[in-house]
Amino acid sequence: METGEGTGGDCWALVPLKMPGTGKRRLAPVLDAAGRAHLVRSLFAQVLGALRSTPEIGHIAVVTPDPAFLPAGVLGLTDSAQDINETIARAAQQISARGGRRLLVLPADLPCVEPAEISALITASLPGGFAIAPDRRECGTNALCFTLPANFRFQFGADSFAKHLAEAAALGRKAAVVRQPGLAFDVDEPEDLARLRRLTGNRFALECATGT
Incomplete structure (x- = not known):
């Protein structure tokens, strides 16, 4: 957990992660506590892969209240x-202090994200030093990639999508907007879980119901 090793590129990834037992409370009407905890772990494993x-x-790097449960090769940051x-600002400072020059911030609840989509976001950040991926409703922010030090307010x-664009513009950074289906789809509401069931053939739903 000290190296934070990936595949050998020069970009850091930062994943903010709540403890499995406290995340996804908006799904309480359709998933009990054990199911929500298992969903958090399953989604995180997908993003990490x-x-x-x-x-x-x-x-x-993963910033989480308790990094003890993280797998080997992942740098655990506490805050x-x-x-x-x-939390993200402090983690970005720690990564910059370790020599990081480019940082991708990615949430832990993107069940369909693909490596090619992540690569597209990183590539888009190279010209102006800032790229953003909105959620599918184009209200929230599902990923950011930028040069370090950040020097802007998260x-x-x-x-957050509009606010991040405004923050980048105020600092003179040209923001590249990247729209990819896997980056755009996060799981927050019961309707998102229903959509996930349709997209994955109920795989995640069955895992959460059985705890497997």
Whole structure:
């Protein structure tokens, strides 16, 4: 957990991750606590696998309250901040202090993300130093890639897509917008879980129901 090794590229990946027992509470009407915890672990494993297969990714870091459960080869970063933007900002500073020059911030709940989509986002960030992938509703931000040090305020939360674009413009950074189906689809609401069931042939739903 000290190396954060990826596939050998020069881009760092940062995945913010809540503890499995506390995440995805908006799914409570359709999944019990055990099912939600298993879903969090399954989604994280999918994202981690995609990152490890992305050639541009050289290091993977996960910021989480308890990094003890993380797999080998992943750098665990702890942070006690309650605000997600403060947490990401501190993690970005730590990665910059380790020599990181480019950082991809990717959430842990993208069940369909593919390595080629991650590569496309990283490539898009090269000219202007900033690329963003919106969610499928074009309200939230599902991925950011930028040069370090960041020198801007993260805006994750309500309407973060527009806020991140405005922040980049205020700093004179030309933002490349990358729209890819796997990057755009995250699982937050019951309707997202229903869509996931349709897309994956109910695989995730069955896993969460049985705990396998």
